[in-house]
Amino acid sequence: MTPLLSVRALRKSYGALRVTDDVSLDVAAGELHAVIGPNGAGKTTLIHQLSGSLRSDSGTVHLAGEDITALPMVARVRRGLARSFQITSILDGFSVLENVALAVQARSGSSFRFFRPAATETRLNAEAMDALGRVGLADRAARRAGSLSHGEKRQLELAVALATKARLLLLDEPLAGTGPEESAILVGLMRELKSTHTIVLIEHDMEAVFALADRMSVLVYGRVIASGAPAAVRSDPAVRAAYLGEEEAA
Amino acid sequence: MSTLVARMAAAPPRRRAILPGAALAGLALAALAALPVAADAAGLPFLVVIATRMMIFGLAALSLDLVLGYGAMVSFGHAAFIGLGAYAVGILDAHGIRDLAVQAPVAALVCALFALVTGAISLRTRGVYFIMITLAFGQMAYFFMVSLAAYGGDDGLPLAGRSTLFGMRLIEGDPALFYAVLAVLAVALLGLRRVVASRFGRVLRGSRDNAVRMQAIGVSPLPYRLTAYVIAGAIAGLAGVLLANQAEFVSPAYMSWQRSGELIVMVVLGGMGTLIGPVMGAAALIALEEVLAHYSDHWRLGLGLMLVAVVLLSRGGLAGLAAKLGRRA
Structure with a gap:
């Protein structure tokens, strides 16, 4: 079965800095795929590339088998790919x-x-x-x-x-800046949304990620260093060295 | 039940407080309608001329509010549409076509077309660049008319007389023109009030507040902004038709950049994004001009001070001030 979202060899550089470096990942319909990584790993850049607000240097993005690499954000939304923003973006008035x-x-x-x-x-x-x-x-x-x-x-x-x-929700740090009570509400909400939507979740809050994710990818300096079920990723030595260890040490 | 809740929830919550009720609007309309009679009785017929001029510029400022207040597009070339509308009348008149049934549609169409072409280019930019590029297009239109020697050039072009409507000389007298302008203004005001509350208006307002948010729900703001720009251009063109008829003269001066600046002042003074505000702003600006010019040649200084005061004391302009007073009362 074709994955709902399929990303192949995606790249983005700012000058000499590779912000997204050969990222490939598949998100099957119905799963919640978390993307984690330390600050500056390129998570938000990746979301921008997936949502279409930022053009990729190379690589492809397919939604339900259709190549959407060259489509702008508006066209991607119309094909069922919606995003939320890390910095709240609503119409206040x-x-x-x-x-x-x-x-x-x-x-x-x-x-x-x-x-x-x-x-x-x-x-x-x-x-x-x-x-x-x-x-x-x-x-x-x-x-x-x-x-x-x-x-x-x-x-x-x-x-x-x-x-x-949307068929696919891209959630960019939905818990950013929320207190513990608000967090709990939002995590409950995402658990509920999981039953009806395919979700790519970018999140800093590890507890929330391990509670929600079916699969996850770990992004470090723009590269995916591990991808798989949470338990497998948690015990991956490279991940522990690069990321989780740092958390535990903190 | 749930639809009832939704309906109630959807009603813009502050509308009722800001806009006077239908009763107040009716009262204002009745007072205006009585003005020519009252002015005549009081022996002050020039009041009708001034009031007509206020409403003509009110119409133009109203149209600019759609662009500026609801679309956040600071157009600095809006007077060009007034001028083009006026020249549509002047040039057709010079060729013996004096009927509004032809002049008004031609004026609106020419202005809509000019807005479509210049807007499609201008709207690729935002902010200061948009201001500059609309100013440039406005000046191009201005200098085009200045150099159009066949139609008076710099000296302007007198009309043979006021326009007819379906062959009838309906707006020959000043009171008749006053009523015609009042009717056009009232229709435009009511029409635009519906437009800003419509689906189209909602997208326009949303794009003003947060364009990225609009894209994230699958809406590209550009076509909506351009449409608003075209509608506003056409309405300002009609203001030009009326202005030409009042003066029985058209001149490139109608479309100078100072005029465009005055239109922005009217909108800001009256209250951006309120529709009725810019009409009040136009009336206030012209009234100040009339009054202050009596006392001093340097009346613009006084005007400047008042403008500073209004903008500082009430962000919502005159409309905001009126609402505030209304709530206190």
Whole structure:
């Protein structure tokens, strides 16, 4: 069976610095694949390359067998690849519901409609409410998005990604900057999303990664030094030397 | 049940506080409609002329607000559309075509086309570069008209008379023109209010706030920004049609970069992204011009001070100030 996401020999350099160096990985449909690595390992660059906001120097990216290497972000989203941002990126001035309804609108029907008030489109709002319900923000729907707590904003990001009806979610450090309680909510949420979505999770929080991942890849200086089931990766000597050991020592 | 909740949740939460109710709008409209009669009774017919001018520039500022306030595109060449609209009237008039049924569509079409071409190029840039490139296109249009000797060049072009509508001389008198302008402004204001709340407007506002977010949900902002630019250009062109008719004269001065700057001042003074604000801003600016110019040739100094005060004291401009006062009352 073709993997949902297949990355082959992906490279990206800034001058002499190889930020992504010959990265290959496969993500099967239905699995949660975590990408971990120390700071500066090139995780966010990889997400940018996968989501299409950054062009790769060489290598290929296939989504469900289709070569999407040359496609810009907008076209990749339309093929079912959605991302969340490490630094929260929502529309602060919009209501929580409108943030999500906009994502629903983007994939259902033309947005070149000029007269009907979008806020009264019950179908958009109903689908948006579904997504908000899944991330546990239904009771916040009418609030201004900018007034949400940090953790709630991260939940809203997930709701927006869900609303795009993505097949594959690229989550860029969804736990960044969250406290322990918010973290627990988000981890529970991702466990729930796992049942319906294929996920590539970039995350710093090791506890969360080992709790969630079906498979994982370890990125160090732009290279994948190990890939496989969490237990195997955890005991890999190269990984222990490069990364986990450093954590334990800290 | 859930759809009802969704409906309520989706209503923009602060709308009701900022915008006066339908009653207030109706009251304002009634007061305006009574103005020509009142001015005539008071022996101050020039008030009608000034009010007409306010509304014409209000229409232009309103259109700029779609671009500037809702699209975050600081266009510094918006007066070019007023000028092109005015010249559409002037040039057609010079060839004996005096009916609005032809002039207005031609003006709107020419402006839409100019906006489409210049916008497609300008919108590849953002920020200061966008300001510069729209300024450059505006100046190109200006100098083109200056050099167009066949239609008056620098001296401008007098009209044979005011336009007709379907052969009828409907806007011959100043009060009649006043009502015509009021009607156009009211329709444009109501129309754009719907546009900014529509799906299109939502994408435009979202792109203003966070373009990367829009791409991440699969929407490329460019076509929407360009469409807004074209709509705004066409509406400003209609303002030009009205301006030409009021003055019975068209001149390259309508499209100078100072005019474009004044339009931006009107929008900022009135309150960006409020639609009604820029109309108020236009009225305020022209009123100040009329009043202050009485006292001193250096009236712009006073205007500058007032502008600084409004921008510092109320970020939301006059519309924001009005809302604040309304809430206190």
